[in-house]
Structures are given as structure tokens and as C-alpha cells.
Amino acid sequence: MVVSAQRFIGDSSGHQTFRNDLMHPAFSVILLTTLIGAGQGLYLAMVTGQLYAIARFLPLQKDQFYALGSLVALVMLVAGLGASFFHLGRPERAWRAASKWKTSWLSREVIALPLVMFLVFAYALAHLMEWTEPLFRVGQSLDVDVTLLLGLLGTLASFALYVCTAMIYAGVKFLEEWHTPLTVTNFIFFGAASGFMLAAAYSAYVGNPLVTFFGTWAAILTLVALVSRVAHLARNARIKHKSTIQTAIGVRHTVLTQRAQGATGGSFNTREFFHGRSDRTLGLVRALYLILVFPVPILLIGAAYVTESSTLPILAFAVQFLGLLLERWSFFAEARHPQNLYYQSVA
Structure with a gap:
């Protein structure tokens, strides 16, 4: 998943140069993370609704309601998986990504995503087949059936997938904007908020009274996501980067200005790692998602x-x-890659 960037500024002579210090988001990665996040959230909403019904806080719905909602979640997950293939150089070798599961969060995501998809499908199938005969009883009143077991297993797998996806970025130490637990909380709460919002939309579409329940939780999760994202923005605004032009070239002089990148044309780095948007555009995108998401x-x-x-x-x-x-584009675009210190100016 290659993401990197650039922003352009004007020099004293009036020419436009490119300030290469931001990342270039791949749209396929944006789709992947937002689609699977919403799909997981919708599945969690279905399981939450069932748990509330078992606890008698909500009326128990027909099995078809949980099944259809879970199938919609599965469609979101499949669409996200499909989007991921557009940023693979050799899609036929994608299966090899799982081989480094001991050390790579990407490998763990590659394993966790199919597992979640399987459990979501099994949960939907169990409801469609009405496999609701109790297998055993916990305490005096909690009857445990196949759907409940699958729902709990799928919930654990979904949270594991959220963590794996987020840690792909939070685990990158040299991208200081990402290397924080707030990246993980953002992925979890954004995914859950959008999933519960989708559950409210689904309930409204089929005429189910749980639209109020899911909508209320969606609003709560959206507010929690707002707190997490604002904290992330505030943290990033205070970052003092460890890598500078001085550390990049080993010169301690306090005033260094790069006039050119050492080549008259572009390169792989300038094509693949820079998005070429101005600071004004970045600020506009940030303002838009803060309005549209919250x-x-x-x-x-x-x-x-x-x-x-x-x-x-x-x-x-x-x-x-x-x-x-827009938020996910901004998340990727705002990360400052140390390699860009070598490509600060393209005259």
C-alpha cells in the first residue's frame, strides 16, 4: 500500500516549486479501509441488536432481519477486498501476503479479513436457516444458540481486524503522524459509527423500529470518533519531527535551503509519493470531512x-x-515521509 505526497509553494522568483513532505493516498486503500470498516460496524450493530433483544431491552426481531443486515455487511467487506486488488502490482501473488503473520500487521489483516467474512456469512446463514435451538444454558435464563456463538466470535474477529488494519499505519514509527494509539481508536470508532449509521439506514429502509436504537448509538459513536480525531489533529499539530534537512544530509548548519532535487525531471519518488495539492486544498478537505462526518x-x-x-x-x-x-484521504495525505526531505524542490 503506497501512500505519499507533495504540496507546492512559490519561491521568491515567482516560480512554482513542489514542497514534497506529504503522502500520496491510493484511492483503492481509501475504499478498502472505509468499506470494510463500515461492513464490520454494520455486523457489530446486528449482533448488538440481538444481544439487547436477548437481554430483553429490545424486542426480538425476525431472523431474516439479522440475516439480511449481515449479508449487506458481507457485501461491504467483499467490495473492500475487491478494492484492495487495484493497488497490488501482482494480484495473483496476493496470497503470499499472509506468510509473514508473525511480524507483519498487513499479513495479519490478510488473515483476519477472510475470517471475519466467513463468520459474517455463517451468522447470516444461521439466521436464514433459523438455527436458534438452544445448545446450552448459561445461568437460569440465557439460552445460547448457534447464532449467538457465531455473533460473539465474529465480534472478537471484527475488533481484531480493526486493530490489524489500523496497526499497518500506527506501527510505522518513522511516520510520526500515524505512530500513535489514536490511529487505532480512529479506525475503530469511525468504522463502528458508520456501521451503526448504516444499520439505522437499513432499518429505515425495511421499516424496522430499531432505526431509533441504531441511530442513537450511531450518534454516540460519531461523537466519540470526533473526540478521537480532534485529539489526533491536535497531537499532530504539535509534532516536532526528528528528521530534518540537516539530519538527512548530515550537515549541522542551522539554515539550509534545497534549491533542486538533483534532477531536472520527475522520478519514481515524485510520481508515487507526492499528491501535489496545496495547503489550501488540504485545509478545505479537513473542513469538509469535519462537517460531513460529524x-x-x-x-x-x-x-x-x-x-x-x-x-x-x-x-x-x-x-x-x-x-x-475525505477523512481517510486527509489521514494519508497529512503524513510526512522522511524520504521527502531529499525531494523538497522540483523546479
């Missing part, structure tokens, strides 16, 4: 409660997911 969906869900609209929850999910695409 206040707008919550307001739409609130309006749906008041008006009893069946379309506003669907619109809320669509708006939030669009915002999440």
Missing part, C-alpha cells in the same frame, strides 16, 4: 426522529460515508 449526520438522524422520515437515515449514512472518504 454534525450533519447527527442532525439528519435527529431530524428523522422528529419527522419519522424513512429517507433521512439513509441520507445520513451517505453523507457520513462521503465524509469518511
Whole structure:
């Protein structure tokens, strides 16, 4: 997954040069992380609804409701997996990515994603086949059936997948914007918020009364995600990078200015690692996702409660997911790769 970047500035002579210190997001990776995040979140919403019903906090729904919702989650997961193949140089060798599972978070993600997909499919199938006969009883009132066991196993696997996906980036020590536990919390809460928002949209579409339950949890998770993301932005704004032009070339002089990259044209580094967007564009994207991901969906869900609209929850999910695409682009684009210290200027 190659992601890197560049931003351009004007020099004193009026020429535009390229300031190469940000990462270039691959759109396939953006789709992968947002789609599987929402798919996992929707599955977690289905299991949560069933658990609340077992505890008698909610009315128990028909098996078809949980099955269809889980199949929608599976479609999201499959779509995310499909998107991942667009950034592979040799897709036929993708299976080899799982071979380094002892040391690589990417390998662990490659293993965890099919496992989650299998458990989501099995959970949906169990509900479709109405395999709800109790296998055993816990305590005096909790009857455990196949669907509940699969739901709990799938929940554990889903959280493991969230961690694996996030740690691919949080584990990269030299990208200081990513190397923080906040990257993990962002992936978890963004995925869960979008999944529960999708559950509200799904409930509204099929006319199920749980739209209020899922919408309320979606709003809560969205607010928690807001706290996590704002904390991440505040942390990154205070970073004092360890790598500088001085450390890159081993010269201790306090004032160094790079006039050229050592070549008159572009290179692999400037093509693949720089996005070429201005600071103004980055700021605009940040402002847009902060609006689209957080206040707008919550307001739409609130309006749906008041008006009893069946379309506003669907619109809320669509708006939030669009915002999440922008947020994920911004997440990748804001990372400053140390290699870009060698390519600060392209005249």
C-alpha cells in the first residue's frame, strides 16, 4: 500500500516549486479501509441488536432481519477486498501476503479479513436457516444458540481486524503522524459509527423500529470518533519531527535551503509519493470531512426522529460515508515521509 505526497509553494522568483513532505493516498486503500470498516460496524450493530433483544431491552426481531443486515455487511467487506486488488502490482501473488503473520500487521489483516467474512456469512446463514435451538444454558435464563456463538466470535474477529488494519499505519514509527494509539481508536470508532449509521439506514429502509436504537448509538459513536480525531489533529499539530534537512544530509548548519532535487525531471519518488495539492486544498478537505462526518449526520438522524422520515437515515449514512472518504484521504495525505526531505524542490 503506497501512500505519499507533495504540496507546492512559490519561491521568491515567482516560480512554482513542489514542497514534497506529504503522502500520496491510493484511492483503492481509501475504499478498502472505509468499506470494510463500515461492513464490520454494520455486523457489530446486528449482533448488538440481538444481544439487547436477548437481554430483553429490545424486542426480538425476525431472523431474516439479522440475516439480511449481515449479508449487506458481507457485501461491504467483499467490495473492500475487491478494492484492495487495484493497488497490488501482482494480484495473483496476493496470497503470499499472509506468510509473514508473525511480524507483519498487513499479513495479519490478510488473515483476519477472510475470517471475519466467513463468520459474517455463517451468522447470516444461521439466521436464514433459523438455527436458534438452544445448545446450552448459561445461568437460569440465557439460552445460547448457534447464532449467538457465531455473533460473539465474529465480534472478537471484527475488533481484531480493526486493530490489524489500523496497526499497518500506527506501527510505522518513522511516520510520526500515524505512530500513535489514536490511529487505532480512529479506525475503530469511525468504522463502528458508520456501521451503526448504516444499520439505522437499513432499518429505515425495511421499516424496522430499531432505526431509533441504531441511530442513537450511531450518534454516540460519531461523537466519540470526533473526540478521537480532534485529539489526533491536535497531537499532530504539535509534532516536532526528528528528521530534518540537516539530519538527512548530515550537515549541522542551522539554515539550509534545497534549491533542486538533483534532477531536472520527475522520478519514481515524485510520481508515487507526492499528491501535489496545496495547503489550501488540504485545509478545505479537513473542513469538509469535519462537517460531513460529524454534525450533519447527527442532525439528519435527529431530524428523522422528529419527522419519522424513512429517507433521512439513509441520507445520513451517505453523507457520513462521503465524509469518511475525505477523512481517510486527509489521514494519508497529512503524513510526512522522511524520504521527502531529499525531494523538497522540483523546479
